[in-house]
Amino acid sequence: MVEVSSQTLDLEALRSFVAVARLGSLAAAAEQRHRTVSALSMQIKRLETRLEARLLVRGARGMTLTASGEALLGEARELLRHHDGLVARISGRGLSGRVSFGMPEDYASRLVGRLLPDFLARHPDVVLEAVTATSGELARRLERGQLSLVVALDRPHRLSGGEPLWRTSPVWAGARDLALAPEAPLPLALHPVDCPYRQLGIEALEAGGRPWHAVFTSTSIHALETAVEAGLAVSILERDRLTPAMRELGEAEGLPRLADCQAELHYGRGVNAASWPAVEALGEMIKARLGQRS
Template sequence: MIEGNQTLDLELLRTFQVVAQTGSLAATAEVRHRTLSAISMQMKRLETELDVRLLERNSRGVSLTPSGDVLLREARELLRVHDTLVSRFSGERLSGRVRLGIPEDYARELLDDTLPQFMARYPGILLDVTTDTSGRLARALRQRKLDLAVVLDHATGLEGGETLWHPTPVWAGPVQGALHREAIVPLAVHPEECPYRHLATGALDSVQRPWRAIFTSTSIHAVEKAIETGMAIGVLDRERVTTAMRPLDESDGMPPIRRCVARLHFAQAIEVGSQPAVEALAQLLRERLHGRGPWQRDALSERDIGNKKGRPGQGGTKDRD
């Protein structure tokens, strides 16, 4: 227990933050470049110093206790303030401009925490963020309109890239009704160059099922609403399936969906003065998204999880610690 003038090691909080993000001590060890035993010891030390249990082990890794949830919120704010202060007064001040592209489907989650954290840590960097379909982001990257982009690996035409996480695309339909059994499947999709659109139409074409895109929008929220209200079905990341929807699979007569990968790509040419800033953002994205993507373990309640048919957890890897 911390008493008197004792202080809490911020590195323990940084490690705890990564554990909360990845849900795995093993994945945290990889991100933090430490051994698994070192990460485990850090977490035990943090629990000892605070005299509270922060983590629960389960078959998929670790999850936060209620006290862990509280600490995570406070730790994020403390580290943000600390990093802003250090960056403002330290001799090594990064500057330059970073043009980042992210898929619209994941913008909300990245804007909740990761990007504000980067801006707080490096106030001297000008950050420009563009959201779009992965195909359009890939084209902007090739045209050097972006320095860095997170894209899904279908319909992009990009080679290489660093694997960040494996999304879990699923068919999603409204809770009520049987749109998925109609002779011509009604789809709610993004425009062309969207990987999830290609996954949906490709799966239906592979089994020769007719389909029609009756609702097309660049907004993921509009697509979700079209599904929730019973206009159409679509392909979403499993994490986006709300309680007003239900996942559909082969037992519902829907064809299997190919897996995809979210990768980090750099532009072929980046301004020399901005290269350190671009790499700083890339490193933060690696730390925050590796293995599990932008989803927070505490984003959904156990009730919501239970309402999602066949949900195997919160997506991504299933490391055991």
């Protein structure tokens, strides 16, 4: 007979703990885990008893992690990933479920080029739906439960609880031979409302008293880049998107400095239990590939 150590942790209790930490609510976690609130609460209490530490406290905004809970969360996620990966490899069954992933078009090439194909190669039974939109639109879709996870910038619609990935480096971009008249309104090529860079640029110009007008508006980053290269207008792009036909503009052209943004990973609160392992697996791959890049 195999003796089970008294220090063995209940994996299902760990799953419930991770769900409460992510959703911030016992009721929401119980619904996702297909358990009653009392059953899930008992799992958490037994886990706290086994670890001899308080992991969660109830506050005005729901359940929040204690210092011990914060320390456990990352370890618990890692343990569950290793466990589920082991089961999948030995049983021959990989992850399944449905994952709806949203990202800004500006970064789609980094994600679609290799990361998403690699994810599907590892998990061929997962149904993946990927969409591009402005960060503001992605935030609203996530809050409406239409997306499982998103990569979005922290403006203009700020979401709470995101995991930081990288800082952006926006610059004013103009055609290589563009000449600007300091007294004339600045001609801009912009994304529609809900674009973080549109907000950054307009805020900077208005703070500096520089007049502007929108010459070209498009949801397509490639269309904006074409407008810049043709000398039609100035736009705000990531520095690494500047092409040989463009140049970075700045104080010499009377343009104010642009603030940067934080790219963050956010998970949806309406992900069902069957799909959550696949959603988390994609999130971990995104963090491993793109997190804290320069």
